Amino acid sequence: MDGAKFQVHSDVVTKATHEALKRRGVTNEDIAKIVFDMQISFNKGLTIEHCMESVESVLRKREMQHALLVGIELDELAEQGKLSKPLQEIVGSDEGLFGVDEMIGLGAVLTYGSIAVTTFGHLDKNKTGIIHELDTKYGGQVHTFLDDLVASIAACASARIAHRTRDLEEQGKTFEDLSPRDTTPEIHISGTDT
Numbered sequence: 348m349d350g351a352k353f354q355v356h357s358d359v360v361t362k363a364t365h366e367a368l369k370r371r372g373v374t375n376e377d378i379a380k381i382v383f384d385m386q387i388s389f390n391k392g393l394t395i396e397h398c399m400e401s402v403e404s405v406l407r408k409r410e411m412q413h414a415l416l417v418g419i420e421l422d423e424l425a426e427q428g429k430l431s432k433p434l435q436e437i438v439g440s441d442e443g444l445f446g447v448d449e450m451i452g453l454g455a456v457l458t459y460g461s462i463a464v465t466t467f468g469h470l471d472k473n474k475t476g477i478i479h480e481l482d483t484k485y486g487g488q489v490h491t492f493l494d495d496l497v498a499s500i501a502a503c504a505s506a507r508i509a510h511r512t513r514d515l516e517e518q519g520k521t522f523e524d525l526s527p528r529d530t531t532p533e534i535h536i537s538g539t540d541t
């Protein structure tokens with residue numbers, strides 16, 4: 348390169364992120380279910396569709412996309428035995444003292460504030476839904492990074508809903524008054540989703 352700034356278009360990164368999750372067998376709905384289970388008791392009228400919109404909004408954030416692309420790539424390379432030693436053994440066996448997987452997940456929640464951080468801690472400990480499935484090892488699959496990344500997405504999507512709840516309360520409303528599309532107005536307006 349000649350020093351000119353090289354930029355990857357946001358659409359390319361967004362597409363790659365969705366494809367990576369799909370390849371690893373994780374759907375927006377899987378993550379939305381975790382969000383719904385955590386938030387339904389605090390939110391009258393909340394639906395799985397609201398939660399799916401919130402997940403999609405989080406998946407549009409560059410910070411989260413980059414974390415997902417790095418983590419999933421490392422999981423896949425470990426699964427193929429392509430990392431160098433001793434990282435191959437450490438990632439491949441999800442070594443207890445490794446911790447970089449948790450740190451990437453934690454780093455990606457920081458933009459969503461303290462509720463997202465505490466929710467991430469809760470999910471990291473309790474591993475509900477698809478996080479539990481990813482954490483349970485089958486055959487040669489490696490999900491060392493993915494379980495933390497899914498917890499991270501769910502924590503962010505959950506924090507968004509918690510903040511939205513307060514806004515609705517102040518307007519005398521609940522999620523019953525909100526269409527799923529209005530959960531995330533920013534993802535329906537070009538250029539406002541980063």
Ligand SMILES: [Ca+2]
Pocket residue numbers: 441448449490491492493494495
């Ligand atoms: Ca992990």
